[in-house]
Amino acid sequence: xxxxxxxxxxxxxxxxxxxxxxxxxxxxxxxxxxxxxxxxxxxxxxxxxxxxxxxxxxxxxxxxxxxxxxxxxxxxxxxxxxxxxxxxxxxxxxxxxxxxxxxxxxxxxxxxxxxxxxxxxxxxxxxxxxxxxxxxxxxxxxxxxxxxxxxxxxxxxxxxxxxxxxxxxxxxxxxxxxxxxxxxxxxxxxxxxxxxxxxxxxxxxxxxxxxxxxxxxxxxxxxxxxxxxxxxxxxxxxxxxxxxxxxxxxxxxxxxxxxxxxxxxxxxxxxxxxxxxxxxxxxxxxxxxxxxxxxxxxxxxxxxxxxxxxxxxxxxxxxxxxxxxxxxxxxxxxxxxxxxxxxxxxxxxxxxxxxxxxxxxxxxxxxxxxxxxxxxxxxxxxxxxxxxxxxxxxxxxxxxxxxx
Numbered sequence: 001x002x003x004x005x006x007x008x009x010x011x012x013x014x015x016x017x018x019x020x021x022x023x024x025x026x027x028x029x030x031x032x033x034x035x036x037x038x039x040x041x042x043x044x045x046x047x048x049x050x051x052x053x054x055x056x057x058x059x060x061x062x063x064x065x066x067x068x069x070x071x072x073x074x075x076x077x078x079x080x081x082x083x084x085x086x087x088x089x090x091x092x093x094x095x096x097x098x099x100x101x102x103x104x105x106x107x108x109x110x111x112x113x114x115x116x117x118x119x120x121x122x123x124x125x126x127x128x129x130x131x132x133x134x135x136x137x138x139x140x141x142x143x144x145x146x147x148x149x150x151x152x153x154x155x156x157x158x159x160x161x162x163x164x165x166x167x168x169x170x171x172x173x174x175x176x177x178x179x180x181x182x183x184x185x186x187x188x189x190x191x192x193x194x195x196x197x198x199x200x201x202x203x204x205x206x207x208x209x210x211x212x213x214x215x216x217x218x219x220x221x222x223x224x225x226x227x228x229x230x231x232x233x234x235x236x237x238x239x240x241x242x243x244x245x246x247x248x249x250x251x252x253x254x255x256x257x258x259x260x261x262x263x264x265x266x267x268x269x270x271x272x273x274x275x276x277x278x279x280x281x282x283x284x285x286x287x288x289x290x291x292x293x294x295x296x297x298x299x300x301x302x303x304x305x306x307x308x309x310x311x312x313x314x315x316x317x318x319x320x321x322x323x324x325x326x327x328x329x330x331x332x333x334x335x336x337x338x339x340x341x342x343x344x345x346x347x348x349x350x351x352x353x354x355x356x357x358x359x360x361x362x363x364x365x366x367x368x369x370x371x372x373x374x375x376x377x378x379x380x381x382x383x384x385x386x387x388x389x390x391x392x393x394x395x396x397x398x399x400x401x402x403x404x
Contacts, residue, residue, distance in 0.1 A: 015385035021281025035080035070118035166203030267383035285339025
């Protein structure tokens with residue numbers, strides 16, 4: 001799908017677009033397969049740590065570079081998938097935490113240039129991290145520098161691109177309208193003065209925050225237990241809807257990040273709030289890891305299961321997801337961090353043994369994982385309202401979309 005087609009689809013105000021992280025090869029296959037089956041867009045959103053330009057070291061997902069990732073997606077022949085860069089900005093790549101501003105910005109530009117060369121149709125320009133108390137003017141300066149660079153490079157390459165912008169770290173709260181108005185006013189002025197296209201999406205805090213295997217933001221239970229929950233959620237929904245209206249007046253759609261682990265009811269509210277898009281990523285990695293461990297248990301592969309758990313824990317990537325009062329055990333931590341280990345040689349070896357054991361029993365292990373991922377994706381799509389758009393779903397087994 002071309003970038004302008006995604007904008008046209010959103011302009012119908014049909015429903016929020018579900019944007020999914022490319023957590024593994026099978027995850028990418030599941031997304032492309034199901035998007036084509038329903039004939040509706042499901043963008044793939046790759047962070048710089050997941051997928052990166054080869055000259056910047058590549059990413060941890062399948063050890064793909066931007067070029068090899070794009071080539072793989074193209075090889076699947078899908079027509080409904082847009083390649084998107086998530087968190088394309090300074091200090092967003094692996095090992096960039098201590099870099100100076102100029103070097104971090106140059107690396108971000110190198111990454112973006114490769115994205116455009118490989119056909120990415122949506123770039124998230126994200127200068128939100130770095131100094132904790134950076135003034136808005138400085139953040140806007142970096143944003144506009146990246147904005148100009150991205151559009152100039154796209155013009156030079158003769159390619160289309162849509163932009164997503166954001167300037168706040170996710171906290172689990174709902175953004176204030178005053179801050180959003182000031183931010184979008186500055187962006188609108190810049191686009192008018194520089195005669196640049198408006199961004200497609202603006203990332204806004206909508207009360208989501210992922211910790212462990214839960215969404216602990218306002219939407220899912222950080223509300224004060226002493227007040228009426230239904231009233232509080234309704235009031236919060238009114239606030240988010242107001243933010244969506246502010247963005248829409250400025251020609252931009254609100255994009256929600258950290259939409260993982262939302263209940264059916266919470267996910268369904270995103271349509272009523274008229275959000276433009278919802279990002280989900282780690283939940284799919286958790287689904288794949290759980291499925292792998294479950295198959296190992298079913299086939300009596302204790303050694304391989306223990307090996308997968310050990311490797312996942314040793315990545316220590318689970319630490320960033322922990323709650324302060326965490327009661328997560330070893331298996332929980334392994335499930336949380338499993339997708340970071342999928343490309344590890346020893347994990348690959350354990351997984352190959354699982355495939356052979358499954359084959360011996362007449363089971364396609366890869367197909368089991370893909371179907372588990374598609375079931376998870378279908379639940380989210382159903383809640384967001386994709387099923388109301390008249391699309392005919394082809395060759396996909398039914399699933400209870402309201403299962404816990």
